[in-house]
Amino acid sequence: MSYFDAASSAPLHPVARQALLASLDEGWADPSRLYREGRRARMLLDAAREAAAEAVGCRVDELRFTPSGTHAVHSGIAGALAGRRRVGRHLIVSAVEHSSVLHSAELHEKEGGSVTQVTVDRGGRVVPSGYADALRPDTALACLQSANHEVGTEQPVAEVAEVCRAAGVPLLVDAAQSLAWGPVEGPWSLLAGSAHKWGGPAGVGLLVVRKGVRFAAQGPVDERGYGFENLPAIVAAAASLRAVRAEAAQEAVRLRELTERIRARVPELVADVEVVGDPERRLPGIVTFSCLYVDGETLLHELDREGFSVSSGSSCTSSTLTPSHVLKAMGVLSEGNVRVSLPAGTAAEDVERFLAVLPGVVNGVREKLGAPTPTAVVRADELLVDALGKRCPIPVIELAKVIGDVPVGGLVRVLSDDEAARLDIPAWCEMREQEYVGEEPADKGTAYLVRRTS
Amino acid sequence: MSYFDAASSAPLHPVARQALLASLDEGWADPSRLYREGRRARMLLDAAREAAAEAVGCRVDELRFTPSGTHAVHSGIAGALAGRRRVGRHLIVSAVEHSSVLHSAELHEKEGGSVTQVTVDRGGRVVPSGYADALRPDTALACLQSANHEVGTEQPVAEVAEVCRAAGVPLLVDAAQSLAWGPVEGPWSLLAGSAHKWGGPAGVGLLVVRKGVRFAAQGPVDERGYGFENLPAIVAAAASLRAVRAEAAQEAVRLRELTERIRARVPELVADVEVVGDPERRLPGIVTFSCLYVDGETLLHELDREGFSVSSGSSCTSSTLTPSHVLKAMGVLSEGNVRVSLPAGTAAEDVERFLAVLPGVVNGVREKLGAPTPTAVVRADELLVDALGKRCPIPVIELAKVIGDVPVGGLVRVLSDDEAARLDIPAWCEMREQEYVGEEPADKGTAYLVRRTS
Structure with a gap:
């Protein structure tokens, strides 16, 4: 453990x-x-x-x-x-x-x-x-x-x-x-x-x-x-x-190296990941990242099964149904969020094992949820994704699946009644360099408009 | 201990x-x-x-x-x-x-x-x-x-x-x-x-x-x-x-016997003591009594030196300078107050040792404070005791010293600026069967009037 x-x-x-x-x-x-x-x-x-x-x-x-x-x-x-x-x-x-x-x-x-x-x-x-x-x-x-x-x-x-x-x-x-x-x-x-x-x-x-x-x-x-x-x-x-305090100076250097390694390696090992938080002015032991197309609770469960106890600022985690106010205020992705905070004395091997296990866990969750793989089929100028009643990260997954189906300049309209979509759809657009047009009230839930720009 | x-x-x-x-x-x-x-x-x-x-x-x-x-x-x-x-x-x-x-x-x-x-x-x-x-x-x-x-x-x-x-x-x-x-x-x-x-x-x-x-x-x-x-x-x-709770029924009987013994023996062993609290409807382990002509803090110190840790509702104890509101509400003496509260498992020998030590400790404190011994000298119809600036139990000690000096029907006027006197002088009167006439504001402090009735 x-x-x-x-x-x-x-x-x-x-x-x-x-x-x-x-x-x-x-x-x-x-x-x-x-x-x-x-x-x-x-x-x-x-x-x-x-x-x-x-x-x-x-x-x-x-x-x-x-x-x-x-x-x-x-x-x-x-x-x-x-x-x-x-x-x-x-x-x-x-x-x-x-x-x-x-x-x-x-x-x-x-x-x-x-x-x-x-x-x-x-x-x-x-x-x-x-x-x-x-x-x-x-x-x-x-x-x-x-x-x-x-x-x-x-x-x-x-x-x-x-x-x-x-x-x-x-x-x-x-x-x-x-x-x-x-x-x-x-x-x-x-x-x-x-x-x-x-x-x-x-x-x-x-x-x-x-x-x-x-x-x-x-x-x-x-x-x-x-x-x-x-x-x-x-x-x-x-x-x-x-x-x-007596151990702080030495331990800070050691933990900083370990979290630096996680910061550097996670984006190399896992696709569609955003490491969040100030890269320099930060505590030695904390590193936080968010994974597209993954829901936080499932990710925590899978990591727990692999022997890692971590926390998440995603919605869909135990105590709360709204995404972390911190990630929201930063304007970063909250989807599939993982906070790793190392206690003093954490062994380097444990961090290596975490890095070895993480990609398989994330990909496993993505597969289960049917996350997109890049294939394009028919093309229309505007597409409607009805994600009503579906909880994060499904709305973003559905969006990502069809964005290739509209031509550059075309519009995808995502209908969602999950509060997390308000944060995660713009964050996805920023990561994917698509244009987030804005939101409109709909009969049910809210329509989020995304223009394909590339 | x-x-x-x-x-x-x-x-x-x-x-x-x-x-x-x-x-x-x-x-x-x-x-x-x-x-x-x-x-x-x-x-x-x-x-x-x-x-x-x-x-x-x-x-x-x-x-x-x-x-x-x-x-x-x-x-x-x-x-x-x-x-x-x-x-x-x-x-x-x-x-x-x-x-x-x-x-x-x-x-x-x-x-x-x-x-x-x-x-x-x-x-x-x-x-x-x-x-x-x-x-x-x-x-x-x-x-x-x-x-x-x-x-x-x-x-x-x-x-x-x-x-x-x-x-x-x-x-x-x-x-x-x-x-x-x-x-x-x-x-x-x-x-x-x-x-x-x-x-x-x-x-x-x-x-x-x-x-x-x-x-x-x-x-x-x-x-x-x-x-x-x-x-x-x-x-x-x-x-x-x-x-x-598993031990409560048995332990309650045992502790009740021990406190009953203290309740019965203390008034036999020490003069001028009032055991306070309901004699029947009470917790098994607590017994409280007050000793005339004794100050609480000195008493606690002396008992501590003899190896007993007890508490007091008297004034003059560490955290407070006013007498216990409980004793005040009950209208009983707060002077020289001692609360004995036995933890589960208290040995009967320890209680016996306490009873053996207590009389000497109380008498020692009384001697130091110059408490009265019954001697009568001159007689006037009214006497003034100036106890201004003197802390409890001095005002009561001074009152007790002179009450025999006025004839039956005569008056003692005690001047005091210690708040505890307001409680302790009437309580002393009740214990000693003297008449507490009431209080009058004085130039400094308050005058407490006591009529000798016996």
């Missing part, structure tokens, strides 16, 4: 396991109590906060542990917005943030606030001027991830933080994906992280609020912060952050 | 430890993923929910795990209040609820809702008619603990739940203290619990929302409920709940 989904959750680091075991015996008592078990728990908690603060690059009293990364993001955004309520209720986020940030933004809008989404380039990266343009006198808070969780693209956090600082607006950084690799640079104001992304246990997040940042914690008063401290897990989280 | 503070946090049950270790290896992946590590995690999560639901006595789909008991209470109250917003914004709580419930009530009031606190008797127990009287047409929710966390008194939950059901009002039960001993009876609507109270790990609470209860989760949307599932801890929590 090769587990290539570290960006979802990293396996527990051996140091985390060790620390967890030790503090199960020493750290189960209430750290606010005066007796010895309580004092011992307090000492462990204090040491964990010191270690985590050092790794993050903040003061100890600026850092608090939360029950999860999601919780850190939700409470961080809510507290920062409330703290600057007098300034205004405008929130800036990038279009490719983690869902926890976007859900906070949705709630803020529902409650009467306003939200600006900063767009990204085709590599998934924001430009700092996007934030500069979005800033308003009533902007209470801006949010930006340190690196993207689906495609690995690193964001220009330091530059955006400077832009925000110049405007007097705090920047909250969701550092969940990058904290294992190093501290976040630049004058950010708030920062959120999640231990199980760096090899710590689940149940621990962290929220940093820099001194001087206006912050009003929301929800009922809680003297302890967020309920009874999850102490053994907190100790394990801090210990493993320290441990992964 | 004898750890007698199970009501704060129980030591990890051996079964919890075992389950935690096993699921660290098997349950670290994302249970919403399609690959085998994810499916394995999902199976563990489903099994844990089934086990917990069975122990609670609810349907699996009515139960969700939360990051803590506090979180379960906060989110349960917020969701239930929001779900019945159309009915009204009136909330009923008992005066002796856990702070997590009272903090939710405070927030609700701050946001424009109204709150009724149902009083308790001197044993800490509500009467069901108190809830019946408090119900209004605009009552959205009522809350009642299954048993009190400071004095162990069991509440008439089933009766109160019936009263609420008859009125069509949901009842939320904070079952944190009793879930180890058995399910909560009666037609309650919501229930909150906390794993580390039953020997599970920290970082896991549970919230049950019965089918048909209107509930609108607050905060940003979160597909997972409360962030990434804290799976190993959840598995351990469910396993230990099962394990403690």
Whole structure:
């Protein structure tokens, strides 16, 4: 088995396991109590906060542990917005943030606030001027991830933080994906992280609020912060952050070589593939690509059968029926999407085996779905493809099958009621250098118009 | 060392430890993923929910795990209040609820809702008619603990739940203290619990929302409920709940005998002691008493030095400077308060050793503070005790020293600026059968008037 989904959750680091075991015996008592078990728990908690603060690059009293990364993001955004309520209720986020940030933004809008989404380039990266343009006198808070969780693209956090600082607006950084690799640079104001992304246990997040940042914690008063401290897990989280940081520089080089190899080899081995995400400014362990004429769920199942655990931003995957908002914002293909995120210590052989297995798996899925092979027959000026009731990637497959049947300049009209078609048909056109004309409402679903240009 | 503070946090049950270790290896992946590590995690999560639901006595789909008991209470109250917003914004709580419930009530009031606190008797127990009287047409929710966390008194939950059901009002039960001993009876609507109270790990609470209860989760949307599932801890929590339940009937009898012994012996061994809480309808492992002329913090320190870890609802203890709201609501002495809460498996010898050590410890503290020994000297009709700037228990000690100096019918006026005096002087009067006349504002602090009656 090769587990290539570290960006979802990293396996527990051996140091985390060790620390967890030790503090199960020493750290189960209430750290606010005066007796010895309580004092011992307090000492462990204090040491964990010191270690985590050092790794993050903040003061100890600026850092608090939360029950999860999601919780850190939700409470961080809510507290920062409330703290600057007098300034205004405008929130800036990038279009490719983690869902926890976007859900906070949705709630803020529902409650009467306003939200600006900063767009990204085709590599998934924001430009700092996007934030500069979005800033308003009533902007209470801006949010930006340190690196993207689906495609690995690193964001220009330091530059955006400077832009925000110049405007007097705090920047909250969701550092969940990058904290294992190093501290976040630049004058950010708030920062959120999640231990199980760096090899710590689940149940621990962290929220940093820099001194001087206006912050009003929301929800009922809680003297302890967020309920009874999850102490053994907190100790394990801090210990493993320290441990992964000690190995980070060396491991980053090694993983970067492995993902670079995947980036280079996949398009050579598999036809009709698009590798997505910034090729240079990216996390060491993540590489993402999309395969035309393949549906994500089947692909994951087949790869799982071959012993590879990967993730997908396609529609048709377990938890969601809409394609990844990240791929959508980047304007890239979401069809047959695969995210490979290598945990620390991944062996080069496992990556080679993945590359050996992938072409057969993709071709197998394509065959099953009846994906096109280039043959042309009759020619009409306009063809209608009725893909109503058919789920991705069938509409694109049908389109690809008939595009050769119209003459250059001719039109194919694809009828589809699958939301993913809105993203995937234009993306296919771009990959295939056909002209995407646009969409029209139809009696049922939507008609997508494609002109054959070559 | 004898750890007698199970009501704060129980030591990890051996079964919890075992389950935690096993699921660290098997349950670290994302249970919403399609690959085998994810499916394995999902199976563990489903099994844990089934086990917990069975122990609670609810349907699996009515139960969700939360990051803590506090979180379960906060989110349960917020969701239930929001779900019945159309009915009204009136909330009923008992005066002796856990702070997590009272903090939710405070927030609700701050946001424009109204709150009724149902009083308790001197044993800490509500009467069901108190809830019946408090119900209004605009009552959205009522809350009642299954048993009190400071004095162990069991509440008439089933009766109160019936009263609420008859009125069509949901009842939320904070079952944190009793879930180890058995399910909560009666037609309650919501229930909150906390794993580390039953020997599970920290970082896991549970919230049950019965089918048909209107509930609108607050905060940003979160597909997972409360962030990434804290799976190993959840598995351990469910396993230990099962394990403690299997031992509950037998252990309850044993612990009840031990606490009964403390209840009976402490007043025989130590002068001027009040054992508080309902003598019959109480949890097996908790017994609480208050010692006149003793300050809580010093007492805890001295007991800790003798090897006993106990808790106190007195003022002057680590985390708070005001006396316990529970003791206050009961109208009993908070001075020198000690809560003994025995974890499962406590040896009878440890309890005997505690009883052997306690008198010397209390007398030692009393001597240091100069507590009164019965001697009478001069007699005036009225005496003034200036205890300004002196912290509890000094004002009561000074009062006790001079009460014999006024004739029967004479008055002692105690000047104090310590908030605890407001509770402790009337409580002392009741214990000593002196007449508490009332309080008067003074130039500095408050004057408390006591008439000597015997």
